Amino acid sequence: MSKKVVVLGEAREGALRNVSFEAIAAAKKVAGGGEIVGLLFGDAVQSLGEEMIKYGADRVITVEHPHLKHYTSDGFGQAFMAVYEQEKPEAIVFGHTALGKDLSPKIASKLDSGLVSDVTAIEGEGDDAVYIRPIYSGKAFEKVKNKEGLLFISVRPNNIAPLEKDDSRSGDVSSVSVDITNLRSVISEVVRKSTEGVDLSEAKVVVAGGRGVKSAEGFAPLEELANLLGGAVGASRGACDADYCDYSLQIGQTGKVVTPDLYIAAGISGAIQHMAGMSNSKVIVAINKDPEANIFKVADYGIVGDLFEVIPMMIEEIKKIKTN
Amino acid sequence: MNIYALVKRTFDTEERIAVSNGKIVEDGAEFIINPYDEYAIEEAIQVRDEHGGEVTVITIGDEEAEKQLRTALAMGADKAVLINTEDDLDEMDEFTAAKIIAEYLKDKNADLILAGNVAIDGGSGQVGPRVAELLAINYVTTITNLEIDGTSVKIIRDVEGDSETIETSLPLLVTAQQGLNEPRYPSLPGIMKAKKKPLEELELDDLDLDEDDVEAKTETIEVYLPPQKAAGRVLEGDLSDQVKELVDLLNKEAKVL
Structure with missing residues (x-):
């Protein structure tokens, strides 16, 4: 049976996050031929609707309100429930982002439904679909089925490939007016600590440093390499604990879980705590002076050497390729 | 202040994980308090020490979970509640857990409920917000700082590395992110005292719940190790x-x- 699916798109600094397109691709599988309705909430999101359609949504509904400028669970919850009542979908797909993690359990609880969080792959389609998600910090996986009723999943960024953008697609972008009231949380300040541009959890390339980076200044070559590759810089807990960088960069069991196409671990020994956050990356490169370092066990390619020699050489080599 | 901390007994994921017959092998494995729940317990204790009141730690599980509750009591919690589902439930999901905890809490007039933002075993991070929704109270997830003044609450939360300052009020549920505090180790006197602190054991019956009321909405059909x-x-x-x-x-x- 085909399902009507709603997908919550997510904007960041005026543009849709990639995970929104990945969620649409996931919704296609869930829908089994059913209609896909994109949702966008914010203070000015109407213009982003078309983009969701080009990536596979059939139509888009927006809710715009000054109180939706910043995400709050009450504000977005009210917007979602208003659209839900209007559309009565059979399935819901969110991104498993900070927003999705915060909002999805509230909505699931309101709707008395199950919720399969942090899905990294979908097998089968429609009613037969099985959802794969990592457990035990990525050391094992489980296959989960929804027993009955409303299906609700959130998808981990960077795992389900988006559909190819099709500029010829068109569809209706309509808006619903919702009175957003009684917000119990008021956001008084937002401090952006993340490095400019590329979001660590969505980055296709991550260059991460550990204790071997030795100082805050030691991250400079890593940043240069990351910028060159259009990626983001990350760090091990050791580097954060030693104050070489902000905890917002930490990758691991505590910290962020990343699954980029390329993960470069520089001066990271490979403690289990760290591996939990990156071991599912597609290609792993390890650079470490210690040939016995654990990180070499999960690395696809390893160089035993000083990162301060290796990384600048890598930058030069990659520049040569890029200019050719 | 009436403070509750939600605790989960988890497999220490620093252990080697093995799978047999589609299930994780638990024999001989080390079990711990979910690390994020330790931040919640520590914060609960600090809030109580500053504002007065009582900290109750709650868990769902079997008798084995008593060990983790005693550890929380040894850290400084005042009371513990074990909701023992061993005889009643074979399977549970986040819906099940939240429903049971909310049913226990619904008449307790909690001012502040703390939980970890995610458990390192299941990793879904659903139970905290679900419980708040069932109790119709506000919640804030992944917090790194908490200041309470009367019923006003000022929070800093981590949002994928950025930090948001939030103003809200009690009653409230919060989930802890790393960086909230440094959880203490139980002291020897603390461990001795914990043995005498009250630990209440309840079953679904005591909460007027049937198995059907809390039947899982999702089902795990296979567990496997990555290639x-x-x-x-x-x-x-x-x-x-x-x-x-x-x-x-x-x-x-x-x-x-």
């Missing part, structure tokens, strides 16, 4: 040749540049 990665290649030779080879491999073999 073993073939051993990687550690490059050899002159360092500059190694780097050339690496970049070439990334470009042509792995195709990630």
